[in-house]
Amino acid sequence: MDTSETYDIETPYPYIEESLNLDADTFETMWQLLSCIFDYWELAMPTSGAKSQLLVFMQNRMKINLNYYAEYKNAACVIHELNQKFGKHNGTIHLLTSPEAAIKPANTRLARARQMVSNEFITLALSIGGFKSFGAKNALGYINGGNVEGKAPYRIFSDHTDEDSKKDI
Amino acid sequence: MTSNNTPNDILIIGSGVAGAAIAQKILEQHPNAKITMLEAGGKMKMRDFALHQDYLVTGNMPYDYYHDFAYPNRDTAGENESLGKTMLPMQGSRLLMYGGSTVHWGGWSFRLKPEDFELKTRIAKTSQHLSGNYDLIDWPISYSDLEPFYCEAEHYIGVSGDSNDTTSPRSAAYPYPAFPYTLEDKPSIEAMQSLGIKYSHMPIARHGLTASESTHPPCQTTGTCKYCPFGARYAAANYLDDIQTFYDYPNFSIITNAAVESLIMTNKHKVSGVHYIDKNIDQHATQTLHADLVILAAGAIESSKILLRSQNDFWPKGLGNDKDLVGRNLITHPYLMFEAELPENPLGLIPEMDFPTMVSRHFDSPEEQSEGKYIIVNPPSSIGVKLAQEMQNGKPLNVIRDELTGKTKLQLHALVEIFSQRDNRLSNVSKRNHIGLQETAINFDQGPDFEVRIAQIQTEIDKIFTAMGAHNTKLKTISWRADHAACTTRMAHSSSEGVVDKNLKVFDVENLFICSNSSFSSLGAVNPTLTLTSLALRLAHHINENVLPNRQAEAGNNIAIHEAN
Numbered sequence: 001m002d003t004s005e006t007y008d009i010e011t012p013y014p015y016i017e018e019s020l021n022l023d024a025d026t027f028e029t030m031w032q033l034l035s036c037i038f039d040y041w042e043l044a045m046p047t048s049g050a051k052s053q054l055l056v057f058m059q060n061r062m063k064i065n066l067n068y069y070a071e072y073k074n075a076a077c078v079i080h081e082l083n084q085k086f087g088k089h090n091g092t093i094h095l096l097t098s099p100e101a102a103i104k105p106a107n108t109r110l111a112r113a114r115q116m117v118s119n120e121f122i123t124l125a126l127s128i129g130g131f132k133s134f135g136a137k138n139a140l141g142y143i144n145g146g147n148v149e150g151k152a153p154y155r156i157f158s159d160h161t162d163e164d165s166k167k168d169i
Numbered sequence: 170m171t172s173n174n175t176p177n178d179i180l181i182i183g184s185g186v187a188g189a190a191i192a193q194k195i196l197e198q199h200p201n202a203k204i205t206m207l208e209a210g211g212k213m214k215m216r217d218f219a220l221h222q223d224y225l226v227t228g229n230m231p232y233d234y235y236h237d238f239a240y241p242n243r244d245t246a247g248e249n250e251s252l253g254k255t256m257l258p259m260q261g262s263r264l265l266m267y268g269g270s271t272v273h274w275g276g277w278s279f280r281l282k283p284e285d286f287e288l289k290t291r292i293a294k295t296s297q298h299l300s301g302n303y304d305l306i307d308w309p310i311s312y313s314d315l316e317p318f319y320c321e322a323e324h325y326i327g328v329s330g331d332s333n334d335t336t337s338p339r340s341a342a343y344p345y346p347a348f349p350y351t352l353e354d355k356p357s358i359e360a361m362q363s364l365g366i367k368y369s370h371m372p373i374a375r376h377g378l379t380a381s382e383s384t385h386p387p388c389q390t391t392g393t394c395k396y397c398p399f400g401a402r403y404a405a406a407n408y409l410d411d412i413q414t415f416y417d418y419p420n421f422s423i424i425t426n427a428a429v430e431s432l433i434m435t436n437k438h439k440v441s442g443v444h445y446i447d448k449n450i451d452q453h454a455t456q457t458l459h460a461d462l463v464i465l466a467a468g469a470i471e472s473s474k475i476l477l478r479s480q481n482d483f484w485p486k487g488l489g490n491d492k493d494l495v496g497r498n499l500i501t502h503p504y505l506m507f508e509a510e511l512p513e514n515p516l517g518l519i520p521e522m523d524f525p526t527m528v529s530r531h532f533d534s535p536e537e538q539s540e541g542k543y544i545i546v547n548p549p550s551s552i553g554v555k556l557a558q559e560m561q562n563g564k565p566l567n568v569i570r571d572e573l574t575g576k577t578k579l580q581l582h583a584l585v586e587i588f589s590q591r592d593n594r595l596s597n598v599s600k601r602n603h604i605g606l607q608e609t610a611i612n613f614d615q616g617p618d619f620e621v622r623i624a625q626i627q628t629e630i631d632k633i634f635t636a637m638g639a640h641n642t643k644l645k646t647i648s649w650r651a652d653h654a655a656c657t658t659r660m661a662h663s664s665s666e667g668v669v670d671k672n673l674k675v676f677d678v679e680n681l682f683i684c685s686n687s688s689f690s691s692l693g694a695v696n697p698t699l700t701l702t703s704l705a706l707r708l709a710h711h712i713n714e715n716v717l718p719n720r721q722a723e724a725g726n727n728i729a730i731h732e733a734n
Binding site for chain 1: 353358
């Protein structure tokens with residue numbers, strides 16, 4: 001039996017590994033939601049890895065606040081109901097665009113699904129490459145690599161009179 | 170009261186960049202030295218991807234607990250007291266935690282200019298038109314005295330910069346190349362070119378790619394610099410972790426949640442240790458630590474307050490305060506945010522970075538010194554639409570695309586030098602804040618010349634905006650936040666005009682040093698952290714070369730014992 005003490009190990013958010021395991025239906029519904037965000041705003045989907053990035057993101061949210069387990073379950077339930085009412089694609093778009101999902105405080109299940117889940121997924125979608133559809137080369141949250149000469153990881157402005165402008169006192 | 174009777178060679182109060190740099194440099198030369206660092210705040214997990222993603226989607230700073238609360242108002246108890254005509258907000262200005270304010274700083278890493286070290290001499294010739302009652306001094310050191318340590322500091326904190334930039338003289342290159350100008354800089358740069366205004370690359374504390382061994386990964390341009398998941402932006406917390414993890418310094422220790430109450434004096438000229446409260450042991454009982462040398466590196470505000478609290482028979486008005494200078498001459502940088510409207514944004518510029526890449530020090534010049542020098546920065550996030558926000562509001566793609574290239578607001582920011590006034594001061598309040606430190610009272614008045622200077626600066630900014638084709642220039646905000654609070658224990662030639670000498674030693678006390686922005690003689694127009702780091706490395710060099718050898722030779726005392734262990 002391991003009797004070593006662990007009480008003074010630093011931890012910013014204690015969590016239980018098993019609590020991060022969402023059921024397959026909920027995760028697949030969240031993946032459909034993220035895919036719909038990419039489709040609706042015609043965002044550039046990464047060629048690979050988007051689904052696993054979604055999984056890591058959701059687990060990270062649950063690590064910090066286990067309430068996200070319930071938020072994701074709630075969002076999946078809301079999407080199922082909306083899809084039944086408006087049709088599979090239109091139901092999810094209703095979640096993304098309906099003004100009634102934006103009311104504050106978020107005291108309906110619809111509003112919570114929008115403000116706690118799909119809004120965060122929009123930020124995630126942009127940060128894993130979706131922003132590229134708007135012409136930029138880098139964006140907040142995107143890990144685009146280091147400052148390599150001649151291969152700057154963002155759109156640059158070449159300053160042809162650079163040397164003159166540097167002259168000071 | 171309990172006492173740890175094993176004396177320290179050196180006690181460092183504060184775990185920010187000054188304390189971390191001093192500790193590392195001394196330990197490199199004296200690896201067995203017994204050094205204890207006391208930090209009033211606690212620790213927070215750095216370089217954590219879940220916290221990074223939380224910051225990304227919510228904007229919540231994981232270290233917000235360690236900020237001061239806002240001043241009291243009708244509805245909230247708040248913290249600290251603002252007593253003067255001009256409010257210097259403390260909320261958000263500093264972090265009271267392991268790693269200090271470097272955990273949240275932007276990393277702008279400027280050198281002062283040579284003329285900044287001669288403020289009194291130079292301004293006396295030209296400032297007859299100023300109406301304020303300013304208390305100016307020259308630095309007791311020159312730019313050339315500090316220049317080698319600027320080079321060392323740029324390598325220590327890992328600055329990416331343009332080594333050909335002659336804005337300030339330099340004898341060595343930056344460790345990493347400058348980040349190129351972003352496309353967002355295009356309007357500003359073209360406007361400045363047309364007006365003959367000089368500009369340069371922003372020297373920024375972001376590690377670059379290196380072929381040498383390093384525990385500090387390069388910047389990955391994630392755009393979430395306030396909480397870097399990699400530790401590519403200098404944060405003393407990461408460096409202190411590394412000192413304890415990767416190096417064999419058996420007598421180095423850091424005590425967090427330990428708030429220093431006062432300094433203990435053996436006689437008028439010698440400090441022997443500190444009284445402090447260790448919240449890990451008891452929230453109220455005072456502990457004692459003894460040391461041969463004490464270095465106050467707790468930031469301008471807390472370093473000054475500790476001196477003022479250290480009243481005893483030898484120093485009845487507070488340690489180093491016989492001339493009533495401690496806590497006085499407080500200055501900071503007013504941060505001006507100007508805004509204008511561009512009729513269109515044909516390139517669809519949107520924020521791609523979380524730090525600026527262009528700065529103009531054109532008005533940070535000898536010609537502007539008597540009025541108050543200033544720098545102009547093109548902020549990284551002012552132009553274009555906020556894509557996530559627009560989508561979260563449910564706007565369709567065609568609307569967002571139209572907004573992206575349509576009318577947009579943009580900003581230019583300016584950091585302005587102001588001058589010390591004796592009556593601008595800080596002091597202790599008996600009430601304690603949520604960290605356990607005595608709160609701060611700030612009495613500050615911006616002075617009679619400030620509004621005139623602001624109008625002059627706005628005129629120049631308006632010219633730049635106009636050259637861009639923008640209109641409706643307005644001064645959106647003046648932030649007087651105390652981020653760069655300084656000059657409250659000034660470095661001076663004599664005790665009649667300052668609190669510490671050119672080696673940062675408190676006048677008339679042989680073994681007490683103050684290394685914080687409080688020891689600046691003046692502040693110039695630029696962010697102070699690189700200068701503070703340079704002073705810290707210079708102090709560590711002085712201790713290594715002059716203080717420790719002398720003390721070992723004098724007594725064969727504790728230092729020699731610890732070296733031998």
